[in-house]
Amino acid sequence: MSDQSxxxxxxxxxxxxxxLEQLGRVVDQIxxxxxxxxxxxxxxxxxxxxxxxxxTKRLIADKGFDAIAVEADWPDALRxxxxxxxxxxxxxxxxxxxxxxxxxxxxxxxxxxxxxQWMWRNTEIVxxxxxxxxxxxxxSARGQADGIGFYGLDLYSLRNSMEAVVRYLSTVDPExxxxxxxxxxxxxxLAEDPQRYGYAATFGMRKxxxxxxxxxxxxxxxxxxxxxxxxxxxxxxELFYAQQNARVAQNAEAYYRSMFLGSNxxxxxxxxxxxxxxxxxxxxxxxxxxxxxxxxxxxxxxxxGDARATEMGDHGQLNLGQLVRERHGIAxxxxxxxxxxxxxxxxxxxxxxxxxxxxxxxxxxxSYERLLHDTGLKQFFLRMxxxxxxxxxxxxxxxxRAIGVIYLPESERMSHYFYASLAQQFDAVIxxxxxxxxxxxxxxxxxxxxxxxxxxxxxx
Numbered sequence: 001m002s003d004q005s006x007x008x009x010x011x012x013x014x015x016x017x018x019x020l021e022q023l024g025r026v027v028d029q030i031x032x033x034x035x036x037x038x039x040x041x042x043x044x045x046x047x048x049x050x051x052x053x054x055x056t057k058r059l060i061a062d063k064g065f066d067a068i069a070v071e072a073d074w075p076d077a078l079r080x081x082x083x084x085x086x087x088x089x090x091x092x093x094x095x096x097x098x099x100x101x102x103x104x105x106x107x108x109x110x111x112x113x114x115x116x117q118w119m120w121r122n123t124e125i126v127x128x129x130x131x132x133x134x135x136x137x138x139x140s141a142r143g144q145a146d147g148i149g150f151y152g153l154d155l156y157s158l159r160n161s162m163e164a165v166v167r168y169l170s171t172v173d174p175e176x177x178x179x180x181x182x183x184x185x186x187x188x189x190l191a192e193d194p195q196r197y198g199y200a201a202t203f204g205m206r207k208x209x210x211x212x213x214x215x216x217x218x219x220x221x222x223x224x225x226x227x228x229x230x231x232x233x234x235x236x237x238e239l240f241y242a243q244q245n246a247r248v249a250q251n252a253e254a255y256y257r258s259m260f261l262g263s264n265x266x267x268x269x270x271x272x273x274x275x276x277x278x279x280x281x282x283x284x285x286x287x288x289x290x291x292x293x294x295x296x297x298x299x300x301x302x303x304x305g306d307a308r309a310t311e312m313g314d315h316g317q318l319n320l321g322q323l324v325r326e327r328h329g330i331a332x333x334x335x336x337x338x339x340x341x342x343x344x345x346x347x348x349x350x351x352x353x354x355x356x357x358x359x360x361x362x363x364x365x366x367s368y369e370r371l372l373h374d375t376g377l378k379q380f381f382l383r384m385x386x387x388x389x390x391x392x393x394x395x396x397x398x399x400x401r402a403i404g405v406i407y408l409p410e411s412e413r414m415s416h417y418f419y420a421s422l423a424q425q426f427d428a429v430i431x432x433x434x435x436x437x438x439x440x441x442x443x444x445x446x447x448x449x450x451x452x453x454x455x456x457x458x459x460x
Contacts, residue, residue, distance in 0.1 A: 006393050007374050014380040026381050027058045033334040034294040037304035040338050042403035044346030045435040048338050049124035056296050066285050067149045071299040075160040076111035077152030083108035084132040085147035095168050105129035116405040118355045118440035153274040158252040159191040161245040168242035183212040198256030213250040240284045264316045275323035300460040301337050309424035337426040341373035343435040347407035357437045361409050367399035368422050372431040385427040394423040405459030
């Protein structure tokens, strides 16, 4: 079929999204899925954040979703969750005292210090966190004790996660805290620069710490029942948070060693960690509420679109969207991608560089973005799942753009495009023809070197 015929079919099938109220129809299309993955074509487009936030609010308010899980580090996101859920137990105050001092969303977001801070320290996230806090307060007033949480799926926080484990154990089991410090001391000063640790351990310049981080996680699992029965209604939550930090430490140690064994090894380990974290989070929430846990996920298209339908999958990479479909089935999941044709984006020109407002070049010919642009529609939703005719039209492999935290328009084809089958990659897409740059809370984002960069050099 010609592109013109395909464009006409898209025009007939598209659901215009000219008003936020029309997003209710998008939520209806999601159906009864309990795992909803919301993507983004860039890490710095305001419309993607705003649309995901509005869809998320409706999933929480109208469909009873229990948590938001994002492409961010566990300790940083947990601080936001504590603020949003107004967690004020004595144990929580000791484990994360900074979270107890947060009086407004901007302060709750101060844990996001590592480049690129603007991904989470931006005006759209401030508004979402403020809404989440208010929503949880209203739930509490109605006698609903469990607030909606905000959790991180990523694994870069080696040092912060180890410190969080020790803080928790210092409160519930001082002797276990001493043992944890001894195990984690294996990293010595290299916990501050885990890439250096990974390099040295991979090439035999020093002993690796794999055994120590595994032993620490096993120790916490062995004592879980005793810790969970401690005084305080939040004891089970705090145990889970600490165990997850121990899992992050274990997987981060493996990740930084895998970085020097090829890109597929580290990418796959990272996305498997995301999928495992999601499963652990859902199991914890389900046990707490006594029913199926519903989670909405925010991550880049490259993580939430099924990798098997992409050029990266051909080369041996898997991702979160693929793993969620494989583990939980099509019926219980919904993968929603986002695309754009042109506009502006917040991104850097180099790693640890300042946030810049950069012009996004019009999409390339023979790309899905250009095909969607040629419909002439400015913003619309397109469902492909269960639409056999439309799925066949969008099954052909075309170019697709992915902009991470770095945008290099001068080498755009090589740096930002790959081949994919849109209909196999996502259940639906939202196309925003012209997007605007995300607004960071700080006008300039300064480098912060305490933690290693994520997915250098693309940052997705």
